[in-house]
Amino acid sequence: MKALLLDGKEVSARLKEKVAVQVDRLKENGIYPRLVVILVGDDPASAVYVRNKARTSEKLGIQSETITLKSTINEEELLAYIAKLNRDDTVHGILVQLPLPQHINAEKIIEAISPDKDVDCFHPRNVGLLMLGKPYLLPCTPAGIVEIFKYYKIETSGKHVVILGRSNIVGKPMANMLVQKAAHANATVTLAHSRTKNIKALCRQADILIAAIGKAEFVTADMVNGDAVVIDVGINRVEAPDAPRGYKLSGDVDFVSVSEKAAAITPVPGGVGPMTIAMLMQNTVTAAKHLSNFREKDKTEK
Numbered sequence: 001m002k003a004l005l006l007d008g009k010e011v012s013a014r015l016k017e018k019v020a021v022q023v024d025r026l027k028e029n030g031i032y033p034r035l036v037v038i039l040v041g042d043d044p045a046s047a048v049y050v051r052n053k054a055r056t057s058e059k060l061g062i063q064s065e066t067i068t069l070k071s072t073i074n075e076e077e078l079l080a081y082i083a084k085l086n087r088d089d090t091v092h093g094i095l096v097q098l099p100l101p102q103h104i105n106a107e108k109i110i111e112a113i114s115p116d117k118d119v120d121c122f123h124p125r126n127v128g129l130l131m132l133g134k135p136y137l138l139p140c141t142p143a144g145i146v147e148i149f150k151y152y153k154i155e156t157s158g159k160h161v162v163i164l165g166r167s168n169i170v171g172k173p174m175a176n177m178l179v180q181k182a183a184h185a186n187a188t189v190t191l192a193h194s195r196t197k198n199i200k201a202l203c204r205q206a207d208i209l210i211a212a213i214g215k216a217e218f219v220t221a222d223m224v225n226g227d228a229v230v231i232d233v234g235i236n237r238v239e240a241p242d243a244p245r246g247y248k249l250s251g252d253v254d255f256v257s258v259s260e261k262a263a264a265i266t267p268v269p270g271g272v273g274p275m276t277i278a279m280l281m282q283n284t285v286t287a288a289k290h291l292s293n294f295r296e297k298d299k300t301e302k
């Protein structure tokens with residue numbers, strides 16, 4: 001393999017250590033960070049993600065609760081749960097796992113979550129603040145990718161970043177973060193999607209290629225240049241009759257061929273995925289600080 005492996009497990013471990021320190025400091029001050037995750041229905045992938053979030057919270061000393069609701073729940077009932085959590089001062093973070101069943105309007109649900117507790121950074125107020133370069137909480141996956149850049153000292157300033165996929169969860173907020181006039185940003189961003197013409201040629205122009213398009217092994221070696229940093233956000237279940245579960249997880253990048261050509265690459269699993277969870281933990285702590293008006297003591301203060 002030619003490419004440098006960007007190890008999300010290692011970067012996320014460092015980040016989680018920092019979060020745990022902040023949790024301890026909050027607890028010394030009587031503040032117990034608490035995250036509530038709502039899972040509607042029984043989508044198996046969502047169940048795995050939610051379990052990982054709860055497990056990581058507990059490891060870092062963040063109280064976590066998962067509310068599991070039947071897929072038949074109606075919008076009003078779900079809104080009532082959210083209203084209750086919004087009012088509950090012991091709750092600092094609220095996350096409703098997506099996707100939601102068809103009959104529930106996800107936009108309405110996202111807007112009902114208090115922006116102060118919106119640890120996904122999906123609420124229009126938080127999206128707006130991010131766009132204006134004045135973020136409160138950060139979108140977990142894009143911010144996790146920036147952490148990988150920081151850790152491996154991957155320069156973004158002046159670089160051409162091509163993002164594949166315009167979702168509200170990854171593509172759009174990632175573009176927003178990287179175009180800011182700020183440290184670890186200042187990039188020239190192209191946001192490509194299903195209607196983009198000559199997508200292969202465009203990808204070859206990327207210094208940094210971020211694949212978040214939801215198509216298994218979409219990015220092949222002929223689409224990257226030899227100096228490119230390739231970030232794979234995809235987690236696709238691909239049939240694999242020989243695998244124990246009958247499927248394997250595959251990214252949006254054809255790892256085998258691209259890792260022989262690119263300069264650096266994230267694996268799946270063990271790349272972006274662990275970063276998303278670590279950033280969620282950081283957001284929960286940030287929200288807890290904000291909601292309890294906690295200020296980190298300046299190091300020069302006694």
Ligand code: GUN
Nearest residue numbers: 095096097098099120169
């Ligand atoms: N579904 C897939 N990714 C996410 C995420 O980051 N947050 C939520 N709430 N749902 C998701």
